[in-house]
Each structure stands twice: as structure tokens, then as C-alpha cells.
Amino acid sequence: MILSIESSCDDSSLALTRIADCKLLFHTKLSQDSHHSHFGGVVPEIASRLHAENLPLLLSRLIDFLRTLSPNAPFAPLKAIAVTNRPGLSVTLSEGMCMANALALSLDLPLLCLNHLKGHIYSLFIDTPHAHIGEGLGVLLVSGGHTQILHMRDYEHITLVAQSLDDSFGESFDKVAKMLGLGYPGGPIVESYATGYSGALLPMPIPLLHDKRLAYSFSGLKNAVRLEIAKMQAHDNTHQEAQPTLREETKHRICASFQEAACTHILHKLRIYFQQHSVQFTHFGVVGGASANTLLRTRIESLCQEFGKTLMLAPLEFCSDNAAMIGRLACEAYMRKEFSPLNDTISPKSLPQDFENGL
Incomplete structure (x- = not known):
């Protein structure tokens, strides 16, 4: 299975997705809405600090779930770590990348750095092994x-x-x-x-x-x-x-x-x-x-x-930013072995190669 991390803006989220059938096994999320409401919008510095506090809490929940699957070696079922590294707020993307690098390094697992917008597209296919798009x-x-x-x-x-x-x-x-x-x-x-x-x-x-x-x-x-x-x-x-x-x-x-x-x-x-x-x-x-x-x-x-x-x-619960959609996208990237080296490369915008231009 793949552990996925989402921190592109003001939602901290982690998920576990089974690679074989793209089944979402676990998803947890903490919103920051109440912290930003007074300002009428997201304050990047506050969002970054809250990610630093929330992501470890969510990881603790995820580990508890893993222990129900593998009590003696909770991380054994993991095959890769996936994380959003673009586009988004640089200071919040960094928090997710920091955790992803630490997990990939300590567990000796491949890293998948993914585009947040492509993740939104794959929110349509959560729990679905094939992306049914017809003729387009x-x-x-x-x-x-x-x-x-x-x-x-x-x-x-x-x-x-x-x-x-x-x-x-x-x-x-x-x-x-x-x-x-x-x-x-x-x-x-x-x-x-x-x-x-x-x-x-x-x-x-x-x-x-x-x-x-x-x-x-x-x-x-x-x-x-x-x-x-x-x-x-x-x-x-x-x-x-x-x-x-x-x-x-x-x-x-x-x-x-x-x-x-x-x-x-x-x-x-x-x-x-x-x-x-x-x-x-x-x-x-x-x-x-x-x-x-x-x-x-x-x-x-x-x-x-x-x-x-x-x-x-997409189901309403997966319309806003979430790690479940990143996990679903990660299944596609994993099967194609699109692994990334351990790094702290983030981007506030999509990369030129992420999307084609013009039909």
C-alpha cells in the first residue's frame, strides 16, 4: 500500500491506498478553517505552523491503523510514500515534503512527488481500479x-x-x-x-x-x-x-x-x-x-x-484537498515507477511537463 500526504494549502491529510485495486483503506484530515476565518483567507505562516503540528498527529492515527493490520511491524505493508509537491503554498508544501522525505529515508521506501491538480482529477476514481473515461x-x-x-x-x-x-x-x-x-x-x-x-x-x-x-x-x-x-x-x-x-x-x-x-x-x-x-x-x-x-x-x-x-x-468528502486523491494518483505513478529522489523540491505552480497545451 501507499502512504500519501497532502499539505498544499490549509488542509493536513494522510491516507493509505492499496495498490492492487486502488482501494482507500484509511483517510484522516484536519482542517484549519477556524484558524483562518478571522482573517478572511489563508495566512501562509499560520497554515505552515499548523501543518507542523497536525501532520504528526495524523501520522500517529495512521500508525494505529497500521498496527491493526500488522501489529509487530506496522510499516511492513508500505511500498511507497507519496506527497504533493506542487502546486500550492511553498511554506505548507515544505511541511509535507519534510515528512515524506523522513518516512521514505527511514523506511527505505521510494518517493512519489505528485501534482495536486492531477490528484483532484483522480478524486473521481477513488476506490476504482480503472479510470473509466470513455473515449475521453x-x-x-x-x-x-x-x-x-x-x-x-x-x-x-x-x-x-x-x-x-x-x-x-x-x-x-x-x-x-x-x-x-x-x-x-x-x-x-x-x-x-x-x-x-x-x-x-x-x-x-x-x-x-x-x-x-x-x-x-x-x-x-x-x-x-x-x-x-x-x-x-x-x-x-x-x-x-x-x-x-x-x-x-x-x-x-x-x-x-x-x-x-x-x-x-x-x-x-x-x-x-x-x-x-x-x-x-x-x-x-x-x-x-x-x-x-x-x-x-x-x-x-x-x-x-x-x-x-x-x-x-467526486464524493463531497473528497472535493476539497485530501490525501485520498493523492493516494489514488500515486497508484498510477507507482505502477509506472515514476519515483523521485529524496529532495525538498517544491513548486508553487505546476511544471511545464505536467500538462499538455492546446487540443
């Missing part, structure tokens, strides 16, 4: 740091079709939540506020609506929300309070209006991708933490039905 798999990856359309022919051939020019889909939810003082992470909070509103929506711009490029952009929409908040604050505070506030109904309205525009933007570009490349894929997957958004899932499901594509969704 289109993928929408929406997370806190990335918004991408990817096209997968097989493990070795994954093409980057489109990505955000600035903010990501998930990041824009976090920033809207921060502007409204709603806390972190912004995705589920903004969605909750949006779901509770059924009135008229505020006019919001749809980014790149008349731009034929396959690309995303959320900075303009984010700024439109900021301007709308300022306007509504002036409207809601007729007595000129020292600290302008918004009525709860106004917060619900802003969240609903923003979410509608953000999802419309995602679907507008996806429709172009479907129209241009529909013959090249039969399955379509949605992955990443922000893929848990119900409105987005519903809209994409309708799009897949319209074009006759099989929709694939």
Missing part, C-alpha cells in the same frame, strides 16, 4: 486557487484547455465573503446566503461574455460586488453610522447575485468548450473544493444532458 474525459477543476478546463485522454495525456486569467472561482467566493464580513471559507457561506434569497437579483457583469477565448476571469466581477456593497451600504445606512453596515436581506441579495453571475460565467465558457470539442470526449468530470456548489453542479448536469455526456462527480 473533459474536466472542470474549480478550487480555491485554480479554475481550469482540462482534457484527459489517459494518465500520460492531460491537456490544459483553459484557465483563469486572475482570480479563481473559489477565491472569488472567499473574497466576496470577506467583503461582506461573513467569514472563511467563503464558498459554503456565500452559497448558504444565496440559497436563502428568492427576490430580484442585482445586475452583475458576466466576465468575458463577448470574448471568444476559452478563459476565465473573476477580478472584474469581484470589483463589481465591491462597488455594489458600497452602494448598498449607503442605501442601508440613512443615519450615517460611523461603521456602515448592511441589512441581512441585502447580504443575501448580493450573494445570490454574485453566485448567479459566477456560475453563468463558468457555464458560458463550458458551453463553448462543449461546442468546439464535444467529439473528443464522452465523459465530463467536475472536481475541486468549489465543485461542491449546488447551483454549479445543477447547471453542469443540464449541460451534460444537452450534449449527451456522462457526468462524473
Whole structure:
């Protein structure tokens, strides 16, 4: 089996995956949401310190599980150590790499350094020995740091079709939540506020609506929300309070209006991708933490039905960052003997060889 480690941002996670059938045997995770909520986003230095505290705790849990399998030699069943080393926050990736190197060296096991985004794709195949992608798999990856359309022919051939020019889909939810003082992470909070509103929506711009490029952009929409908040604050505070506030109904309205525009933007570009490349894929997957958004899932499901594509969704518990998806990806890398030397090489971005460019 493979021991996998994930620490690319603010989730500490370890997992054990059986190589023979890619079965997830053990998974444990500690979130840092409560520590970053006050700041409205992830503070890298705090995240790094918490990984240094949490990863050993999770390793202790994992060892307890291993002892149930092999009491006298708990590490004997392990065949490799897998770790996320890109992309992500450098200071948090370093924590996972430090543990991975220590385990690989002390146990004399091969090391697999893996791409976090490819891990998200393989979250679709947790507990599945074969990656069923039909004649091709289109993928929408929406997370806190990335918004991408990817096209997968097989493990070795994954093409980057489109990505955000600035903010990501998930990041824009976090920033809207921060502007409204709603806390972190912004995705589920903004969605909750949006779901509770059924009135008229505020006019919001749809980014790149008349731009034929396959690309995303959320900075303009984010700024439109900021301007709308300022306007509504002036409207809601007729007595000129020292600290302008918004009525709860106004917060619900802003969240609903923003979410509608953000999802419309995602679907507008996806429709172009479907129209241009529909013959090249039969399955379509949605992955990443922000893929848990119900409105987005519903809209994409309708799009897949319209074009006759099989929709694939990762289980909700494996949408956000986790070591289970890294373990599933690691099974593929292990079978191909894509081992890495012991090192501390990390990268905040994907490497040029990780993805192909252009279909």
C-alpha cells in the first residue's frame, strides 16, 4: 500500500491506498478553517505552523491503523510514500515534503512527488481500479486557487484547455465573503446566503461574455460586488453610522447575485468548450473544493444532458484537498515507477511537463 500526504494549502491529510485495486483503506484530515476565518483567507505562516503540528498527529492515527493490520511491524505493508509537491503554498508544501522525505529515508521506501491538480482529477476514481473515461474525459477543476478546463485522454495525456486569467472561482467566493464580513471559507457561506434569497437579483457583469477565448476571469466581477456593497451600504445606512453596515436581506441579495453571475460565467465558457470539442470526449468530470456548489453542479448536469455526456462527480468528502486523491494518483505513478529522489523540491505552480497545451 501507499502512504500519501497532502499539505498544499490549509488542509493536513494522510491516507493509505492499496495498490492492487486502488482501494482507500484509511483517510484522516484536519482542517484549519477556524484558524483562518478571522482573517478572511489563508495566512501562509499560520497554515505552515499548523501543518507542523497536525501532520504528526495524523501520522500517529495512521500508525494505529497500521498496527491493526500488522501489529509487530506496522510499516511492513508500505511500498511507497507519496506527497504533493506542487502546486500550492511553498511554506505548507515544505511541511509535507519534510515528512515524506523522513518516512521514505527511514523506511527505505521510494518517493512519489505528485501534482495536486492531477490528484483532484483522480478524486473521481477513488476506490476504482480503472479510470473509466470513455473515449475521453473533459474536466472542470474549480478550487480555491485554480479554475481550469482540462482534457484527459489517459494518465500520460492531460491537456490544459483553459484557465483563469486572475482570480479563481473559489477565491472569488472567499473574497466576496470577506467583503461582506461573513467569514472563511467563503464558498459554503456565500452559497448558504444565496440559497436563502428568492427576490430580484442585482445586475452583475458576466466576465468575458463577448470574448471568444476559452478563459476565465473573476477580478472584474469581484470589483463589481465591491462597488455594489458600497452602494448598498449607503442605501442601508440613512443615519450615517460611523461603521456602515448592511441589512441581512441585502447580504443575501448580493450573494445570490454574485453566485448567479459566477456560475453563468463558468457555464458560458463550458458551453463553448462543449461546442468546439464535444467529439473528443464522452465523459465530463467536475472536481475541486468549489465543485461542491449546488447551483454549479445543477447547471453542469443540464449541460451534460444537452450534449449527451456522462457526468462524473467526486464524493463531497473528497472535493476539497485530501490525501485520498493523492493516494489514488500515486497508484498510477507507482505502477509506472515514476519515483523521485529524496529532495525538498517544491513548486508553487505546476511544471511545464505536467500538462499538455492546446487540443
